[in-house]
Amino acid sequence: MLARPPLRLLRATAFAVVCAGLSALAHIAGGGSFSAPHLAGGVVLAFCAAVPLTGRERTLAAILPVLGGLQVVLHFMLGGAAAHVAHAAHHHAAGGIPGLGMTAAHAWAAALTALWLARGERALWSLLRRLAVRLRVLVAVHAWAPADLPQVPCRAPEPATLRALVLCRHSVTRRGPPFVRVNLSRPHPA
Template identity: 60%
Template sequence: MTASLMFRLARAAVFAVVCLGLSVLAHLLGGGSVAGPVMAAGLLLAFGAAAAAAGRERSLAVILPLLAGMQVVLHVLFSLSHAPVAHAALGHAHQGLAPGAGMLVAHAGAAGLIALWLARGEAALWGLLHRLAVRLCRVLLVVFPHPVHEPVAVVTAPEPGRLRSVALAYAVPRRGPPFTQVLAFSR
């Protein structure tokens, strides 16, 4: 089952919001800050990545690498957006682009849990859509039943007669013993 354009855009928007929310929350909890324009750029990046994969149901094997990759991209984007002075003043938890072990574990754990959550949501959504489509077809069959077709008279060509030789054309087939034997027994 493939999705329509509006459905694809809605699914991509949900993925982008979840992905961006996870990244911003992890970045803020790690001691960083995220500016509004950087969040908007991150949302567009996540939306673009999700829109490419939103055509049909995706499993955990597709969602997890996509979500983890977007976490890396968004982490680098957020880290590049900080001014060097802000890092020293805030005592930022990680140095430059390389995250510390704690942030790496936090990103990986959150990405794994969110990917499981999104995969289960995908399965539930597509299952619901399939059941709704089946029920809609049943309702339409009740409301608009198939027209009853009257049987059509089929005209068949007459069956050709059996081919016989001219000598046998006037022969009368009979059952039983030959006529001469019947006369012999009757005397």
């Protein structure tokens, strides 16, 4: 099953906001700071990276490397060149290379985001597959239902499932002895 453009854009937007948001939180937790324009650029970058991947269901193994790479890029984007010089002491390295705390914060953000998005992917695609099957059944039953069969009202006030509703709606009761018409107006020959 492939995703249509509206769903793809929605999924890419969710991915970008979650990825950049958790990256910003991890950046602050690791002792860094960032500017709003850099965060906005990070959201756009994450969105652009996500759009080509939203055509079908993705697993944790596919999501985690993309998030890991984005965390590295977002680290440098969120800090900006001037901010890297200002908080180089937090990194314990020259040139803005992240230190252990910052690396741990970004790794935590990438792992948490990947796990969360993979579970969301599994739930979303499971729901879409179930809806597709249900819609096909409804269309097929409605299109091929014979019009000349009598409709028997459903005995249950509320069917428990969609399948029960479809089956009950189109059921024909044929239990009991065969139907025999008896003409009472003529006398029976003796």
